[in-house]
Amino acid sequence: QVHLVQSGAAVRQPGSSVKVSCKASGGTFTSYGISWVRQAPGQGLEWMGRIIPRLDMATYAQKFLDRVTITVDKSTSTVFMDLRSLRFEDTAVYYCAAVPVAGSRFFDPWGQGTLVTVFS
Amino acid sequence: DIQMTQSPSFLSTSVGDRVTITCRASRSIITSLNWYQQKPGQAPKLLIYTASNLQSGVPSRFSGSGSGTEFTLTISSLQPEDFATYYCQQSYSDPTFGQGTRLDIK
Numbered sequence: 001q002v003h004l005v006q007s008g009a010a011v012r013q014p015g016s017s018v019k020v021s022c023k024a025s026g027g028t029f030t031s032y033g034i035s036w037v038r039q040a041p042g043q044g045l046e047w048m049g050r051i052i053p054r055l056d057m058a059t060y061a062q063k064f065l066d067r068v069t070i071t072v073d074k075s076t077s078t079v080f081m082d083l084r085s086l087r088f089e090d091t092a093v094y095y096c097a098a099v100p101v102a103g104s105r106f107f108d109p110w111g112q113g114t115l116v117t118v119f120s
Numbered sequence: 121d122i123q124m125t126q127s128p129s130f131l132s133t134s135v136g137d138r139v140t141i142t143c144r145a146s147r148s149i150i151t152s153l154n155w156y157q158q159k160p161g162q163a164p165k166l167l168i169y170t171a172s173n174l175q176s177g178v179p180s181r182f183s184g185s186g187s188g189t190e191f192t193l194t195i196s197s198l199q200p201e202d203f204a205t206y207y208c209q210q211s212y213s214d215p216t217f218g219q220g221t222r223l224d225i226k
Contacts, residue, residue, distance in 0.1 A: 035215070045156075045164065045207055047215040061214060062121075095163055104170045105211040106154040110163035 002027030002098050004034075004111035011117045017084040020114045022096030024077040030054040032098040034079040035107060036070060040092040048094075051079055052101060086118045122146050122210050126218035132226045133203075139195040141221045143208035148188045152212035155184055155193045158220075159204045167206075168193065198223070 007021040022034060035050040049060035051070045058070040069082045079096060094114045097107035123146040133139055143153065151171035156164035166175045168184035171191060181196040195202055203225055208218040 037215075044219050045209070045217040047217070059214075097163075104154075104173075105152070105215075106166055106169040107156070107164070107209070107215075108166040108169075108175065110165075113163055 001109065002029065002032055004096050004098060004109060006094075006096060006111040006114045009115040009117070011119055012086050013120055014086055014088060014118055016086050017082060018086060018116050019080055019082045020094050020096075020116070022079045022081070022111050024079070024098070029074070029077045031101055033101055034070075034072075035097050035099055036068075036081045037095045037097055037107065037110075038092040039095070039113075040089070043092075048081070050099065053077075053079065054101065083116075086116075088118050090116065091118045092116060122149060122213055122216055124208055124210055124216050124218040126206075126208055126221050128221060129219060130222050130224065132224050133198055134226045135198055135200055137198045139198055139202075139223065141193045141206055141208075143186075143191045143193070143218050145189045145191075145210055145212075149210045149212035151187050152210055153184075153186065153191045154209045154211060155182075156207045156209065157202075157204045158207065164207060 002024050003026045005023050012018050033050050033052045036048040048064050051058040053072045067084050071080045096111040125144045127142050153171045155168040158164040172184045183194045205220045205222045
C-alpha cells in the first residue's frame with residue numbers, strides 16, 4: 001500500500017503563499033489520485049482538490065478555485081499543493097490522502113498532516 | 121455541493137456501550153458514503169467504505185449501513201481506544217464531510 005509523507009510545518013504572513021509537498025512511496029503511484037483536505041483548529045474536514053498523477057489532471061473545490069494549484073512530479077512521486085493569497089483563516093492542518101483511481105472513492109491512507117500558520 | 125449532517129455532534133458514553141451515529145445527505149448518494157475515525161493530533165483513519173464495507177484491519181465491532189440519504193455507523197461494544205471523533209464523507213460528487221461526532225467518556 002502507498003505511504004504518504006508530507007513536508008514540515010510552515011509559518012507565513014497574510015498575502016503570501018505556501019507550498020506543501022506529499023511524497024508517496026510503496027504501492028503503485030499511478031493507481032491513486034491524491035486529494036488535499038484541510039482542518040482548521042478544532043474544526044472539521046474540508047476537501048480542497050485532487051490530482052490524478054497518471055493523467056496530470058487536477059480538479060478543485062469551488063471555494064479554492066482561484067487560490068490553489070495542485071501539481072505532481074512523477075519522477076519523484078511527489079504531489080504539491082500551492083495555496084496563494086493566504087489569510088488568517090487559512091491556518092490549518094493540511095493533509096494529503098490517496099484515493100483509488102478505480103472502484104470506491106475513499107481517502108486511504110492519509111499523510112501525517114502539515115500545520116500551516118498564517119501569522120503577522 | 122451535497123451537505124452532510126451528522127447526529128449527534130457529541131456523545132458521552134461508557135466502555136461497553138452500543139453506539140450509533142447517523143449521517144444524512146442533502147440528496148441521494150446511493151451508497152457512496154465512507155466513515156473515518158480521528159484521534160487528537162492524528163490524521164483520520166478509514167473505517168467503513170461504500171456504506172457497509174469494513175476496511176481491512178478495522179475491528180468487527182464497527183459496522184455501517186444505509187443507502188440513499190440516511191446512513192449509520194454502529195460500534196457494538198465501545199472500547200477505550202474508540203473514544204475519538206467520527207466523520208462521514210460522501211464520494212458521490214466532489215467530497216464533503218459531516219461536521220463530526222465526538223465520543224467522550226461518561
